[in-house]
Amino acid sequence: MDERWRRLTxxxxxxxxxxxxxxxxxxxxxxxxxFDRPDPAxxxxxxxxxxxxxxxxxxxxxxxxADLRWLDESRCLLLPCTAAxxxxxxxxxxxxxxxxxxxxRAECLGEPQLAMVGSxxxxxxxxxxxxxxxxxxxxLGLTVTSGLALGIDAACHEGALGAGGNTVAVLAHGLDDLYxxxxxxxxxxxxxxxxxxxxFPPGVAALNHHFPRRNRIIAGLSxxxxxxxxxxxxxxxxxxxxxxxxxxxxxxxxxxxxNPLSRGCHALIRQGAKLVECPEDVxxxxxxxxxxxxxxxxxxxxxxxxxxxxxLDKAYKILLDAxxxxxxxxxxxxERTGLNSESIASMLLVLELDGHVAPHPGGRYxxxxxxxx
Amino acid sequence: MDERWRRLTxxxxxxxxxxxxxxxxxxxxxxxxxFDRPDPAxxxxxxxxxxxxxxxxxxxxxxxxADLRWLDESRCLLLPCTAAxxxxxxxxxxxxxxxxxxxxRAECLGEPQLAMVGSxxxxxxxxxxxxxxxxxxxxLGLTVTSGLALGIDAACHEGALGAGGNTVAVLAHGLDDLYxxxxxxxxxxxxxxxxxxxxFPPGVAALNHHFPRRNRIIAGLSxxxxxxxxxxxxxxxxxxxxxxxxxxxxxxxxxxxxNPLSRGCHALIRQGAKLVECPEDVxxxxxxxxxxxxxxxxxxxxxxxxxxxxxLDKAYKILLDAxxxxxxxxxxxxERTGLNSESIASMLLVLELDGHVAPHPGGRYxxxxxxxx
Numbered sequence: 001m002d003e004r005w006r007r008l009t010x011x012x013x014x015x016x017x018x019x020x021x022x023x024x025x026x027x028x029x030x031x032x033x034x035f036d037r038p039d040p041a042x043x044x045x046x047x048x049x050x051x052x053x054x055x056x057x058x059x060x061x062x063x064x065x066a067d068l069r070w071l072d073e074s075r076c077l078l079l080p081c082t083a084a085x086x087x088x089x090x091x092x093x094x095x096x097x098x099x100x101x102x103x104x105r106a107e108c109l110g111e112p113q114l115a116m117v118g119s120x121x122x123x124x125x126x127x128x129x130x131x132x133x134x135x136x137x138x139x140l141g142l143t144v145t146s147g148l149a150l151g152i153d154a155a156c157h158e159g160a161l162g163a164g165g166n167t168v169a170v171l172a173h174g175l176d177d178l179y180x181x182x183x184x185x186x187x188x189x190x191x192x193x194x195x196x197x198x199x200f201p202p203g204v205a206a207l208n209h210h211f212p213r214r215n216r217i218i219a220g221l222s223x224x225x226x227x228x229x230x231x232x233x234x235x236x237x238x239x240x241x242x243x244x245x246x247x248x249x250x251x252x253x254x255x256x257x258x259n260p261l262s263r264g265c266h267a268l269i270r271q272g273a274k275l276v277e278c279p280e281d282v283x284x285x286x287x288x289x290x291x292x293x294x295x296x297x298x299x300x301x302x303x304x305x306x307x308x309x310x311x312l313d314k315a316y317k318i319l320l321d322a323x324x325x326x327x328x329x330x331x332x333x334x335e336r337t338g339l340n341s342e343s344i345a346s347m348l349l350v351l352e353l354d355g356h357v358a359p360h361p362g363g364r365y366x367x368x369x370x371x372x373x
Numbered sequence: 374m375d376e377r378w379r380r381l382t383x384x385x386x387x388x389x390x391x392x393x394x395x396x397x398x399x400x401x402x403x404x405x406x407x408f409d410r411p412d413p414a415x416x417x418x419x420x421x422x423x424x425x426x427x428x429x430x431x432x433x434x435x436x437x438x439a440d441l442r443w444l445d446e447s448r449c450l451l452l453p454c455t456a457a458x459x460x461x462x463x464x465x466x467x468x469x470x471x472x473x474x475x476x477x478r479a480e481c482l483g484e485p486q487l488a489m490v491g492s493x494x495x496x497x498x499x500x501x502x503x504x505x506x507x508x509x510x511x512x513l514g515l516t517v518t519s520g521l522a523l524g525i526d527a528a529c530h531e532g533a534l535g536a537g538g539n540t541v542a543v544l545a546h547g548l549d550d551l552y553x554x555x556x557x558x559x560x561x562x563x564x565x566x567x568x569x570x571x572x573f574p575p576g577v578a579a580l581n582h583h584f585p586r587r588n589r590i591i592a593g594l595s596x597x598x599x600x601x602x603x604x605x606x607x608x609x610x611x612x613x614x615x616x617x618x619x620x621x622x623x624x625x626x627x628x629x630x631x632n633p634l635s636r637g638c639h640a641l642i643r644q645g646a647k648l649v650e651c652p653e654d655v656x657x658x659x660x661x662x663x664x665x666x667x668x669x670x671x672x673x674x675x676x677x678x679x680x681x682x683x684x685l686d687k688a689y690k691i692l693l694d695a696x697x698x699x700x701x702x703x704x705x706x707x708e709r710t711g712l713n714s715e716s717i718a719s720m721l722l723v724l725e726l727d728g729h730v731a732p733h734p735g736g737r738y739x740x741x742x743x744x745x746x
Contacts, residue, residue, distance in 0.1 A: 254627035277630045
């Protein structure tokens, strides 16, 4: 297992590695041994850049050792895009990150998410609206995903947490640090109830150009992006544009023409974003896309739906029943359970974290001896 | 001439008479004698209803005499849809009124108009916005058309008047009365700077079902309709819908989701109305339709454009030069001047009111002896 973690940390620091190249390498060498026995010709064929090949040929061993130590100490996951637990919505989005660092309840990433973003300097009304909407979404079983920035982002996370819901924060820097520092307590509460996510390895600072990349993950994880308050040119509009590019819904809350922080929302509405007056407006739209997704799945009792205890337990029982003691692939489990791959992936992660299931090479899983469902 | 006015007052009170039927009668009998020598078979063929034919066969002579007296005393015009001075935009709109009572400067009706409507009980902010926008439109040469109601309507008229511009008020009752009474002073100022308009004969009260009919005239006169503040179900939304049905632009100003008077505007924006943050947003859209209209006209120096004194005078001079002392039809004048029919119609009305031009039967005009251009 240590060998695999080492290869994942190597991959996570490989310049120019995208999800397609990672997946190609994982398909060619399921144990990822190509990362620490690099074959330049093979890597080039699989889509790696010269920068990436140079790094893999002569990696910074001290840094890798530090990464592994940090992963171990910080209880963070490093989730490759080929893992069943990697969120399907993000996998289907443009420019999906090849690997994600995750701190907290990684299974949240498989749940239906709504991105909520906005200004760092909102009006008092905008902040209250963000908190109220997030609380209502959380109560209805939607995970609220945002960027942990000052202002609207923080209000959205707080609103979801206050309602006892899940929330995911995507960061523009390594998970070993926190920006802004004053959100340390909020970050800890998010990690306990939800998850902190980053594509950046430990030690990487929140550089300006990281924010649009962070925003694409927020948009990519989510069924839609709701902009609460945003100035005419702002990062929130980038997130909204990325959501639109990824084929996700874009929502915006209008406001007074005398509030400069309504300009961004109004611009989005002019460009086709759905005008939102209340949380129900968002749910009405999302219901359509979620319903379409559920109809596509052969079994409705999947996790990630607004939590109905019984149904959830039933799905887990079906999955555990289907897990024999010899390793089985996700495809096999789909066949045995009738559940869809995304549901199975997030449930496997929960079961793995709870010690019910053991991962095996080649994306196979088995039930742990000595545990009962 | 008295004979013609009598026939027009007869027509104005004929139940079920629409613009098409009026135009058909005017085409069959240019002096409109069919109205006071009614031939039921001919009238039926021309589209009149039995109610209409019954009224024409046995009109209330005392009422007609009162109508004629009132027209004379009040200095109101009764403008049939076949008159050159009848506004072309309204003529092209669905269910155009066959005749319009006009008090004030009837030539305003030929100028490019923007309808501005909204709640009778606006917020202070909505009222201020209405006044400010109307002032800016008026300064830019757009005539502001509204319904003289309390609240937003009044603020729009006031804003246009305050900026020294033109404004048109369309009423839901006969022009011999005024509803609401507290707007008497405002109505007088509108009649002096612009025009009061109604399709209802004197003595007709402001019944509930007259307001949607009044609204269709507001929408029909205008290149577009801008809704400032409106509750979820309100008359302003009817005006906006009628504007849309007439193929005119619909504009709406967004507001706080906590302002119930933003609901109507937000509903319109969801249905495709243009979101407006500033007057320029409206002008940018209207410019397109006005430019298209100007390009269709063979001569750009038409009245009704944002007033450039010299150009206006030049057009009037061309028209007066083209008016010989024998009566000429509008078609002849189009040929002689290269101006379009709408421009000629509104200029003829101005010249007629100023005593430069005399009207003749059959829609012909001549220059008055003893006047020089």
